[in-house]
Amino acid sequence: MNARFVAGKVLGALGTLVFVLVFNFFLFRVVESNPVATLYRGRNLTDRQRDELTRQFGLDGSKLEQFWRYVEQTVQLNFGRSYATNQPVIDEIWAAAPQTIALVGTATVLSMVIGLLMGITAGWRRGTNQDRVLTSTSIVTWSTPEFWLGMILLTFFAVRLGLFPTGGISDPSAGDEGFGKLLDQIHHMVLPCVTLTVAYLGEYALIMRSSIIDVSREDYLTLARAKGLRDSQVRDRHAVRNALLPSTALIAISFGFVLSGAITVETVFSWPGLGLLTFESLRGPDLPMLQGLFLLFSAAVIVFNLVADLLYPYLDPRVRHQ
Amino acid sequence: MTPVKLLAAAALVVLVALGATTGAAAQADDDNVVLTIGLTQDLDTPNVTAGELVSSYELYNLQYASPTDLAAADFATEPGLAESWEASDDGRTYTYTLREGLQWSDDTPLTAEDIAYTINRARDEDWLNYSSTVANLEAEAPDERTLVVASKVNDPRLPGLPLYIVPKHVWEEVPADGVGTYAALDGVGSGPFTLSEWKKGQFWRMEANPNFWRGQVAIDEVVFRVFRNADAMVAALRRGEIDAAHNVPASSFPDLETEEGIVAVAGEQGGFDYLVLNAYDNAPERDTDVFDAPHPALTDLAFRQAIAHAIDKETLVERVLNGIATPGTTMSPSPNPSWIPELTEEETYEFDLEKANQILDDAGYTDSNGNGIREYEGEDIVLRYAIRSESEYSKPYAEFITGWLEQIGIDTTLSTYDDGQLIEVAGKGDFDLYVWGWTPFVDPDPMLSYFKCDQVSVDASDFSNYYNDTGLCDSEYDELYGQQNQELDLDARQEIVHEMLTRFYTAASYIVLATSPDLQAHRTDRFTGWVKQPADTGPVLFSNSSPSYWNLTPTGESSEGDGLSTGGIVAIAIAGALGLALVAWFFMRRRTAEERE
Numbered sequence: 001m002n003a004r005f006v007a008g009k010v011l012g013a014l015g016t017l018v019f020v021l022v023f024n025f026f027l028f029r030v031v032e033s034n035p036v037a038t039l040y041r042g043r044n045l046t047d048r049q050r051d052e053l054t055r056q057f058g059l060d061g062s063k064l065e066q067f068w069r070y071v072e073q074t075v076q077l078n079f080g081r082s083y084a085t086n087q088p089v090i091d092e093i094w095a096a097a098p099q100t101i102a103l104v105g106t107a108t109v110l111s112m113v114i115g116l117l118m119g120i121t122a123g124w125r126r127g128t129n130q131d132r133v134l135t136s137t138s139i140v141t142w143s144t145p146e147f148w149l150g151m152i153l154l155t156f157f158a159v160r161l162g163l164f165p166t167g168g169i170s171d172p173s174a175g176d177e178g179f180g181k182l183l184d185q186i187h188h189m190v191l192p193c194v195t196l197t198v199a200y201l202g203e204y205a206l207i208m209r210s211s212i213i214d215v216s217r218e219d220y221l222t223l224a225r226a227k228g229l230r231d232s233q234v235r236d237r238h239a240v241r242n243a244l245l246p247s248t249a250l251i252a253i254s255f256g257f258v259l260s261g262a263i264t265v266e267t268v269f270s271w272p273g274l275g276l277l278t279f280e281s282l283r284g285p286d287l288p289m290l291q292g293l294f295l296l297f298s299a300a301v302i303v304f305n306l307v308a309d310l311l312y313p314y315l316d317p318r319v320r321h322q
Numbered sequence: 323m324t325p326v327k328l329l330a331a332a333a334l335v336v337l338v339a340l341g342a343t344t345g346a347a348a349q350a351d352d353d354n355v356v357l358t359i360g361l362t363q364d365l366d367t368p369n370v371t372a373g374e375l376v377s378s379y380e381l382y383n384l385q386y387a388s389p390t391d392l393a394a395a396d397f398a399t400e401p402g403l404a405e406s407w408e409a410s411d412d413g414r415t416y417t418y419t420l421r422e423g424l425q426w427s428d429d430t431p432l433t434a435e436d437i438a439y440t441i442n443r444a445r446d447e448d449w450l451n452y453s454s455t456v457a458n459l460e461a462e463a464p465d466e467r468t469l470v471v472a473s474k475v476n477d478p479r480l481p482g483l484p485l486y487i488v489p490k491h492v493w494e495e496v497p498a499d500g501v502g503t504y505a506a507l508d509g510v511g512s513g514p515f516t517l518s519e520w521k522k523g524q525f526w527r528m529e530a531n532p533n534f535w536r537g538q539v540a541i542d543e544v545v546f547r548v549f550r551n552a553d554a555m556v557a558a559l560r561r562g563e564i565d566a567a568h569n570v571p572a573s574s575f576p577d578l579e580t581e582e583g584i585v586a587v588a589g590e591q592g593g594f595d596y597l598v599l600n601a602y603d604n605a606p607e608r609d610t611d612v613f614d615a616p617h618p619a620l621t622d623l624a625f626r627q628a629i630a631h632a633i634d635k636e637t638l639v640e641r642v643l644n645g646i647a648t649p650g651t652t653m654s655p656s657p658n659p660s661w662i663p664e665l666t667e668e669e670t671y672e673f674d675l676e677k678a679n680q681i682l683d684d685a686g687y688t689d690s691n692g693n694g695i696r697e698y699e700g701e702d703i704v705l706r707y708a709i710r711s712e713s714e715y716s717k718p719y720a721e722f723i724t725g726w727l728e729q730i731g732i733d734t735t736l737s738t739y740d741d742g743q744l745i746e747v748a749g750k751g752d753f754d755l756y757v758w759g760w761t762p763f764v765d766p767d768p769m770l771s772y773f774k775c776d777q778v779s780v781d782a783s784d785f786s787n788y789y790n791d792t793g794l795c796d797s798e799y800d801e802l803y804g805q806q807n808q809e810l811d812l813d814a815r816q817e818i819v820h821e822m823l824t825r826f827y828t829a830a831s832y833i834v835l836a837t838s839p840d841l842q843a844h845r846t847d848r849f850t851g852w853v854k855q856p857a858d859t860g861p862v863l864f865s866n867s868s869p870s871y872w873n874l875t876p877t878g879e880s881s882e883g884d885g886l887s888t889g890g891i892v893a894i895a896i897a898g899a900l901g902l903a904l905v906a907w908f909f910m911r912r913r914t915a916e917e918r919e
Contacts, residue, residue, distance in 0.1 A: 037786030038742040046457075048448050050787070056502065084366050086503045095522060103758075151553075159557040166554040166563060172525045172545040173356060248518065270550040272523025279550070280364075280523075285742070 006310065013306040020298040025070050025296075028287050035059065035083055035287060057083055058288070070291075079292035089292040092277065098168055100266070100273030103189060107196030112251060116199035116244075119208025123243070124235050126213055135209065138277035142202025147264035150195040154268065157191060164191050167270030192269040194292070200254070207250055209314060211243035214316045218242070221281065245316055249308050255303030355876050357849060359863065360555040360564040364548045365526060368517055369506035370486045372575045376864055377546070378790025382543070383868035384528055386486035386512035387470065387535060389418055389437055392870040394685060395857040397658045397764050399482040403432070403512065403535060407885065412812045416481045418469040425533040426489050427509070427516045434463035437483075439490040443473065447498050455485060476808040478815050479765050484867065487512065502524030514539045514871045514872045524548060527770060540875040541849075554918040559584065559843060566844035568864050573645045578843045585846055588646050588839035589854065589861020592657035593761035595715070595838050597633065597723060598649070599626050600754050601831035608780040614752040616793070617705055619698045624685040626830035630671035631678035632726040639836050644717045646841065652823040653773075655766035657866060658856055663820035671830065678730045689731055696731035704733040708747060708756035711740050719757045719835070749785030751793060758791075759838050764866050766819055767807060774800050792831040799825055840864060849874045 036053045037044075045053070054060050058069060059082055073080060079089035115138070122134040153226060158164045165171065169188050170181065215221065216239060224234045259274055266275035281289040337746040363377040369384045391402040404418035424432040440462035444452035445459060458474040473480060485765040489510045496504045509517045514536070515528035525547045532538050545565060549555035552571045556578065559567045559818035570586070619625045651670070655661055665707060687696040687703065695702040708723060710716040724734045734755070739747055747753055762769040771777065772789035775797065779788035802822045828833065840861045844852060849871040855865035862870050902918035 009919070033743065034746065034784070034786040035545055037745045045450075046453055048447060049450055049453065052502075081503065086369070086372060087505065092522070154551075154554060155557075158554070159561070162561055166558040166561070167551060168524050168547065170521075170524065172358070172521075172527055172547060173354075198522075267550045268554070270524075270548060270554065272548075276550055280779050296440055 002217075006185060009306055009309045013302050015270050016020065016302050020295065020302070021071070021074060023068055024294050024298075028285070029063070035285070039083060056086075057080070074295070080288035080294070083286045084283075085099065085312050086287070089288050093274065093292055096272060096274050096277045099257060099271060100128070100262065100275060103192055103266070103271055104196060104262050106189070107193050107200060107262075108254050108258055110193070111200035112199045112204055112254070114197065115204025116208045116247065118201065118205040120212055120235070120240055120243075122205065122214025123209040124239070126209075126216070127218050131209075134205065138202035138205035138209075140202070142206065144199060145264075146195060146199040146262070147268050150192065150268040153195055164188075167268075169272055173300060176205060183224060192262070192265050192271050195265050195269075199265075204247065204250070204271060205295055206245055208243065211246050212239055215239050215243045224279050252304045252308030252311070256301035259300045260293075285296045289299065330415055348913060353722070355540065356545055357541045357566075357871075357874065358541045358545045358547055359563045360430065360547050360549050360558055360567040361864075362549055362552050362555065364523055365520065368526075369502075369504050370488060371451050371504075372502050373451070374468075379893065380546070380864050380868060381517060381526070382486050383513065383866075384515040384871060385509075385513045385517060386488065387482040387512040388487065388867075389420075390481060392482075392484055392764060392855075392867040394853050394855045394867075395661070397538065397656075397866065399484075399858060399877065403437070403487065404483075404486075409481065413468065413480075414474075414476060415472040418471065418481070419455040420467040420469065421559070422467070423792065424512070424535060426491075427488075427511050427531040427533055430489065430491055430510075430534065431466070432487075432489075432512055433466040434469040435466070436463065436490045437487050438463040439467050439493075440485065440487045440545050443493075444528040447501060449501060452485065454551070455479070459745065466523070469545065475689055476810055478807070478810050478812070480765075482765075484764070490678055497776050502587070518543075520884065525843070529852045532873070538871045541871070544713040544871065557842075559845065562845065562847070565848055566842065566863055568840070568842050570841040570843050572646055572841060575646055575841050575843075583846055584843055585839070585852070586843040587862055588841055588853070589865065590648070590657070590659075590837050590839050590859040591761060591861060591865065592654045593759060593838040594650050594838070595719075595757055595759040595835045596653065596832040596900075597719075597755060597757050597835055598748075598792050599629065599831045599833070600748075600751060600793055601829070602751055602778065603884065605779055605795045606778055608773055608778075609782050612750070612782045614750050616751065617698070617754050619687065620705075620754060620831075622683055623830065625687065628685075628730060629732070630830040630833050631674050631681065632730050633671075633723060633833055633835065634673040634726065634834055636673070636902065638719065638722055642715055642722065643836055650836050651905055652827040653760075653769070653832055653834055655760065655762050655819065655823070656764055656767035657860065658764065660765045660858070661663045661816060662820055663824050663825075665824065665827065669824065671833075675729050677727065682730060687731070690900050694728075694731060695733045702733060703731070704735055705754035706752070707736050708744055708753045709733040709736055709738045710756065711738050713757075716757055723755075746785040748791050749779040749788055756822075757835065761838075769804070770803055770819065770822060773832075774803055776800075778909065794829055796825065798828065845879065849876055851875050 035057060036050060038057065042055070058066060061069075077090065079093075080087050081087060082092055085092065118134050118138060122131040122138075125131050154166065165188050170184050171188075209317045221234060221238055224238045229237075260278070262271070262273065263278050265271070265276035266273050267279050270276070274296075277289065278293050280286070281293065343381055363375055365373065365378045366375045367373045367378060367380060368381055370386060388402045389404045391400040392398070403420055403424060405421045406419040408712060409416055418434075426432050440452075441461035442454050445451075445456040445791050453484055454753060458477060460472045462470045471480070471483065482564070483691065489512075492508050492510050507517065507520065511517070512533070512535070514531060514534045516531050518527050518529040518847055520526040525545055528544045528546075530539055530542050532747050543648070547558075549558070552569065553574065555564070555567050556570060556574045558564045559578075560581070575586055575588070578584050599620050601620055603621040613645075639645060639647045639649050651665055652662055682696060687698060690694045691697070693702070697703065700763045705727070707720055709720050715842070720736060724736070727734055744758075746758070760769065772812065773792070773794070774790065775795035776788035776842050777788055778793050778795055779785060779790070781787040799822055802818055802825070806818040809818060842863055844862060844863055851870070852862040853869045853873050854860040854868065855860055855869055
């Protein structure tokens with residue numbers, strides 16, 4: 001890997017980001033409508049108030065003027081103010097991000113570990129009953145809509161059994177500090193986290209299974225066996241390491257989607273993260289908020305893709321030497 | 323047991339144990355009397371000058387007391403911060419005497435100066451939520467307990483001053499250009515509760531204000547918990563996690579109505595759904611190159627009346643609204659039903675398809691080619707019906723309404739718009755029919771003003787700059803509007819308003835389909851004293867001045883009826899530990915088995 005390779009990848013990522021920045025502006029303006037009129041329908045605004053709101057929302061001037069203002073502000077990391085709350089978009093996003101990272105991040109890691117283990121087992125014991133059970137489970141969970149699974153878990157564990165709260169991230173009456181608060185939040189996170197874990201793990205399992213099957217025919221495995229290594233050693237030291245490569249790209253991209261990954265599940269469980277914020281903003285529509293969120297989501301995916309691109313040569317010497 | 327089943331069983335045990343143990347440990351026990359209310363909408367902002375959501379208004383109702391209150395039963399003007407008042411001879415100036423010893427929640431004295439400050443500054447700076455009330459008012463505070471409010475014009479709303487008074491000592495720090503964006507987390511108020519914590523997207527908490535002028539209320543704290551999943555909110559209500567719920571889904575409402583220990587309330591606040599007919603008839607003038615025109619038949623009163631006779635409101639209520647509403651009559655300008663006139667039988671457009679057909683025949687709209695569609699000047703009558711994508715009822719309404727129209731020989735084409743689009747489409751006059759709704763303020767004036775000639779869309783630079791979506795301009799109506807607007811005698815004013823509404827109803831361009839009630843439910847085990855505003859028909863929460871909160875008293879029962887006993891928790895914890903051990907054993911056994919291979 002050389003500087004040219006890195007520079008090329010970084011420039012490519014930057015180019016995509018600029019495209020997203022421009023596209024983002026026009027995407028939300030395809031529909032001609034006046035947010036002031038929509039948000040304040042039935043409010044008897046005076047002309048002065050109408051003009052003031054139009055200015056406050058940054059909707060005065062021509063589209064081109066609005067676009068330049070948008071670019072200028074965005075470059076300075078100022079995403080404007082939310083129409084709904086009048087507070088800076090960046091603050092709102094900042095406040096919601098930790099909850100999403102905690103929930104989706106945990107679920108992504110859990111599903112990755114469980115999914116990869118499932119994939120390894122299924123691929124290594126291809127054709128056995130164990131493989132059939134694991135593979136069909138993966139296909140079922142992968143094709144289950146997350147929100148539906150969430151509703152089922154919610155109905156059973158929270159409503160019927162009453163073991164978990166019906167939503168939110170913390171109980172307003174729970175203690176404000178220390179261990180009690182942490183436990184309370186874990187208690188709230190269990191159901192949405194299980195939902196996402198189950199929903200995500202199928203993809204990892206299936207991809208890992210096929211990679212394992214691919215490498216299981218390789219000569220070096222035969223050699224490893226011929227050396228007298230135990231089956232588990234052959235699997236862990238030789239098969240899995242090589243089979244992990246395709247999963248690396250998937251893992252990197254999955255981390256990119258951590259921020260935007262759970263719109264429906266966050267809504268089902270009233271989990272106050274970025275997904276819920278997106279859902280809310282769509283109803284306004286709260287254009288500055290949506291612009292900020294989409295830019296962030298796209299940026300996250302672009303950055304993690306770049307990370308995957310840059311990591312690959314380290315993981316796979318064949319790429320390095322090309 | 324196969325390994326997979328074993329794993330699944332173990333996972334289930336762990337899940338159950340985790341739920342029980344963390345849940346039990348997280349539970350805080352103190353003696354605070356907490357009222358918890360579930361709702362589906364977060365605050366937009368605690369800033370009383372700028373917020374516009376129903377949820378935010380509930381906060382303002384609780385945090386800010388007003389010089390005068392709205393009676394729970396009928397919105398009549400009642401003493402609030404002011405204990406009495408006197409009118410000048412011309413009825414334009416009122417002198418209010420405030421109660422003794424009023425204080426803000428932070429113990430700062432609350433004086434007439436705070437009120438005068440709020441009125442004058444809101445007027446000068448055109449505060450969003452105040453301007454319609456204070457535009458013509460001038461306030462003075464000659465001493466701490468005396469407030470003089472003068473109106474430049476006759477104002478029938480006086481002496482009523484249901485204004486949220488802001489604390490001067492807090493707001494004078496906020497510059498004029500920062501009023502709209504002030505975060506307003508100061509929590510200084512004069513109402514029964516003040517904001518103490520807001521976790522965006524989760525809940526907000528309000529603490530009892532010891533300085534509330536009615537005396538401290540029986541509840542220590544109100545928590546508003548935000549649910550994005552309305553079904554989960556209903557489940558939380560059933561379980562006793564929350565004491566009341568606002569915006570209950572219509573699908574769960576009938577079940578809650580019959581459930582023991584829960585009272586379901588379909589509170590009427592004057593909100594209604596209407597079918598609007600585009601009746602713009604070249605007045606006031608507008609640029610025909612830019613603006614579209616309605617189907618010409620719609621400018622004919624007889625044609626509109628035929629449509630009015632073709633709408634079966636009872637069926638719409640039953641089939642579209644699950645029976646949870648009342649069929650509409652005239653437009654409703656206020657949550658107070660006394661503003662709505664009684665229509666005589668002759669005045670009412672009852673559902674009668676035969677009559678509708680007869681009217682159209684008589685008016686000369688005939689079907690000469692026998693295709694089932696009547697013609698206007700030789701062309702089939704096809705009306706443009708707009709559907710709102712954001713309303714779950716819009717499509718079912720359209721199915722019934724277009725079906726009836728077909729039966730009287732009127733064809734329709736359907737287009738779907740989101741609300742933002744529809745506002746502009748309607749502003750351009752590019753529609754014939756659609757269904758939407760309004761919710762009025764307590765005073766009928768704003769709602770009545772929407773249908774004046776000067777509210778017809780004529781601004782070619784801004785198609786959203788209008789309120790009169792039917793486009794009908796009736797100078798007689800405008801004349802009456804001006805009269806009610808100046809009439810200080812309540813009975814005389816009501817008479818004028820009744821005449822206006824009857825007139826508007828007769829024009830048949832705004833067919834009110836049904837009321838749109840606020841669906842709520844509350845438990846009966848922990849609190850008593852829920853108050854409906856207005857009496858009998860109104861909601862108990864999220865009403866115009868929210869009197870329930872200072873009326874509620876705890877019954878003394880505990881909320882956590884279905885909590886686990888200590889024994890249960892220990893048992894489940896042991897089960898959880900066993901589950902974990904089982905999983906560990908399973909993995910270890912597998913490993914050793916493999917090692918042996």
